[in-house]
Structures are given as structure tokens and as C-alpha cells.
Amino acid sequence: MKDLKEHICPSCGGVLRVDIKKQMYECPFCGVTFDYDYFREDSVLDIAEDAVLKGENHSARKAYEFMLTKEPDNFEALRGVCLISLKMAxxxxxxxxxxxxxxxxxVAGKAxxxxxxxxxxxxxxxxxLMKDSVDNGAVYTSARKSAESDIEKxxxxxxxxxxYVISNETLGLEGDGYQIASSPKSxxxxxxxxxxxWFFVVIVVFLCVHTNPYDAKRYVPKVSRQTHNIYYNGSYVTPTPAPLTPEQEAKRVELYNQFKEEHRNDVRNMLIALVVxxxxxxxxxxVSEIKYRRDLKIVTKLENDIRDYRVNIRSNKSKMKELNKMNIENVEKMKKIEAPILDR
Structure with missing residues (x-):
């Protein structure tokens, strides 16, 4: 409904157009013009309301504007223009x-x-009250966008x-806590x-290598070694080696000193093996500690961010709830005001 279709030209039956500047109706078919007082005021408002119901806001606005040229303080026309500006019916x-x-x-503010x-x-x-509701709506929209943004964040x-973390649930522990995955404890x-x-292996190897086989308590010449036990006085016994001869003792001492010289660095080597x-x-x-501290810093920041997001979300939702309540109250007051005016 581009124009006020309900107004029909009495001469030819064509649809009249509104010329707001000239404040008259004009027939585009036969050229006849009519003063806007030719049609009743209620008819214009009915046309506008019908256009609103059909979603033809452009035609409705033209009708309301036409009405306001005749009666600038007409409540229904002012109300209609405001609602159309708000894209509401x-x-x-x-x-x-x-x-x-x-x-x-x-646009809505100007209307x-x-x-x-x-x-x-x-x-x-x-x-x-309408202006207050629109202001509340703007704040509500901003709070909603902020809440949605914080929810995504x-x-x-x-x-x-x-x-960066392992939850207690994953670890089989109770509670909602967590542990940082890169903790250096493990x-x-x-x-x-x-x-x-490694210490145990080094000590065992050291004892095996460093023990001098030519020590007087351990050394037994090959020639005096008994390869098997002998039966003596009703039982088997290991024969006691014969005392070393001077030549054997001299040989033992020589071998003892030679072994000691060859292994004089064994203690140092053992310590090196332990320290390396x-x-x-x-x-x-x-490296693990550095990574842990870096992750701890990141997790701490994320914790703070999460806490802030939750606070902001709760705050915005509370604000949205309060604004919604205020607008409901405003609408109830507005309906009480408009009801007797529209019924006149």
C-alpha cells in the first residue's frame, strides 16, 4: 500500500494520492484535487492503522504525517510515527x-x-515513558552484547x-581443582x-674394579690353589694354602703396587661418573621449572580473566533483568494512558 488506497476519487474511481506540501489529495488519473478536509480525520487514522497491521509502514507514516499537518498534537498520529520509527506496531x-x-x-529519538x-x-x-523505555532498551542491548561477548571469551x-592444566577429575581426585600439567614435580x-x-651402578662397578686382588688377605698363588676339597677326619674341608715363599711374597707385593698404581684414579673417576x-x-x-613458571603465569592470568568474565556476565544479566522489569512497568503505565485516549 504505497498510497492511501482507501481514498477513492469520486469522479473516476481512481486511487487518490496525498500531496502533503499542498495539503490536498490529487487524483493521478483525472487530475481532480480535493482539500484534505474533504475526508474525515478518523478515516486517515484508520487508514494508517490498517497499513501498520499490513506491515506497510511507509504508507502508514505518510498517513500519520498527513494527520499531523492538520493536527500537530494529535496523540494517535504522534504515537504512530514513534512506533513506526521503532519498527513496532x-x-x-x-x-x-x-x-x-x-x-x-x-530516527526513533527524533520522532x-x-x-x-x-x-x-x-x-x-x-x-x-516511551523515551525511557527506548533508553532502557539501548542499555539492555549493550548489556546483552557485552554478556554474549564475555560468554564467548x-x-x-x-x-x-x-x-596447561589437568583437572582433578582426570587425576581421580575430588573437587573442582586442577594441577598445572608442566609441574616440575614429576x-x-x-x-x-x-x-x-646410576649411583648404585657406579658404586657396584667401583667396588668391583677398585678391589685389589693382590691384597695379602685375598692373594693366593695359582700354584698353591686347591682345586677341590679333601676328605679329612670324617668330613670334606678346604685345605689351608701354604704360606707364601719369599719369592711369591715379592711377586705379590709387586703386583699389588702395580694394580694400585693402575687404579689410583678410580675414586676420582667414580666421583666424576656420579657428578656428570x-x-x-x-x-x-x-627447563621444566622455567616452563612451569611460564605456564603458571598464563594460568593465573586466565584464572583472573575467567573470574572477571563471570562477574561481568552476572552483572549484565542482572542489569538486563532489571531493565526488562522497568520496561514492563513502563508499558503498563503507557497502556493506561493511551486506553482512554484511543477510545474517544
Whole structure:
């Protein structure tokens, strides 16, 4: 419905057009013009309301504007222009907070300011409540966007945090806590276990290698070794080696000193063997500690962000709830104001 189709030319039956500047109706077919007073005021408002119901806001606005050229303080026309500017059909829709995201505040603000300026004093409170509702709607839309943004950020922060922590549930522990995955405790435990195993091996090897077989208590010449036990006095006994001859003793001492000279660095080598692994192990632990501290810093920041996001989400949801309640109250007041006016 581009024009006011209900107004038919009495001469030819064509649809009349509205020329607001000339304040008259004009027939595009036969050229006849009619003063706007030719049609009743109620008819124009009915046409506008019907256009609104059909979603033909452009035609409805033209009808309301035409009405306002005749009667600038007409409540129904001012109300209609404001609702069209808000892309709403009825006052009841002002309580639907989701609709405000589609409102052009500049356009709506100009329409409401005009209504506040031109309306009758006793009807002005209606448009004041409308303006308050629109302002609430703008704040609601902003709070909703902020809450939705924080919800997405919260999800991202939680996903990011899962890269650095192991939840208690995964560890088989109770509670909602967590442990940082890169904690150096396991690395330290592994290095300590490896070092003690290495220490045991080194000591065993050292004792085997460093024990001098030519010690007087251990040395037995090959020629005097008994290869088997002998039966003596009812039992088998190992014969006691015969004392070393001077030549054998001299040979033993020579071999003893030779072995001692060859193995004089065994203690030093043992200590080196024990100390050398400490370097790589210490480096491994240091790298693990650095990574842990870095991850701890990241996790701490993520924790703070998550806490802030949750606070903001709760705050915005509380604000949205309060604004919705305020608009419901405003709409109820507006309906009480408009009801007797529209029934006249």
C-alpha cells in the first residue's frame, strides 16, 4: 500500500494520492484535487492503522504525517510515527527487549523528541515513558552484547586453560581443582630415581674394579690353589694354602703396587661418573621449572580473566533483568494512558 488506497476519487474511481506540501489529495488519473478536509480525520487514522497491521509502514507514516499537518498534537498520529520509527506496531511490543537491537536510535529519538515537543501536556508523560523505555532498551542491548561477548571469551579462556592444566577429575581426585600439567614435580622425581639407580651402578662397578686382588688377605698363588676339597677326619674341608715363599711374597707385593698404581684414579673417576649426570639432570629440571613458571603465569592470568568474565556476565544479566522489569512497568503505565485516549 504505497498510497492511501482507501481514498477513492469520486469522479473516476481512481486511487487518490496525498500531496502533503499542498495539503490536498490529487487524483493521478483525472487530475481532480480535493482539500484534505474533504475526508474525515478518523478515516486517515484508520487508514494508517490498517497499513501498520499490513506491515506497510511507509504508507502508514505518510498517513500519520498527513494527520499531523492538520493536527500537530494529535496523540494517535504522534504515537504512530514513534512506533513506526521503532519498527513496532503496538505499545505492547515495547516490553520485548530483543526488538531494540534493530532500532535506529537517531530516527526513533527524533520522532519521540517531536512527540514530546508537540503533544498535549496531559499526554506528554506517555512519550516520556516511551523515551525511557527506548533508553532502557539501548542499555539492555549493550548489556546483552557485552554478556554474549564475555560468554564467548569465557569459553575461549576455559579451552585455553585446558592446554596447561589437568583437572582433578582426570587425576581421580575430588573437587573442582586442577594441577598445572608442566609441574616440575614429576620431572624432579624421575631425575632423582634415575640418579639413585646410576649411583648404585657406579658404586657396584667401583667396588668391583677398585678391589685389589693382590691384597695379602685375598692373594693366593695359582700354584698353591686347591682345586677341590679333601676328605679329612670324617668330613670334606678346604685345605689351608701354604704360606707364601719369599719369592711369591715379592711377586705379590709387586703386583699389588702395580694394580694400585693402575687404579689410583678410580675414586676420582667414580666421583666424576656420579657428578656428570647431575648437569643434564639439572638442566632438564631447570627447563621444566622455567616452563612451569611460564605456564603458571598464563594460568593465573586466565584464572583472573575467567573470574572477571563471570562477574561481568552476572552483572549484565542482572542489569538486563532489571531493565526488562522497568520496561514492563513502563508499558503498563503507557497502556493506561493511551486506553482512554484511543477510545474517544
Amino acid at each position: 503496538h505499545t505492547e511490543e515495547l516490553r520485548q527487549m530483543d526488538k531494540y537491537s534493530k532500532v535506529d536510535r537517531d 519521540i523528541d517531536r512527540a514530546l515537543r508537540d503533544s498535549k501536556p496531559e499526554e506528554r508523560v506517555y512519550f516520556e 569465557l569459553k575461549s579462556a576455559k579451552e585455553e586453560m585446558r592446554k 620431572t624432579i622425581a624421575a631425575c632423582a630415581t634415575a640418579f639413585f639407580a 649426570p647431575l648437569g643434564p639432570m639439572g638442566l632438564i629440571i631447570l
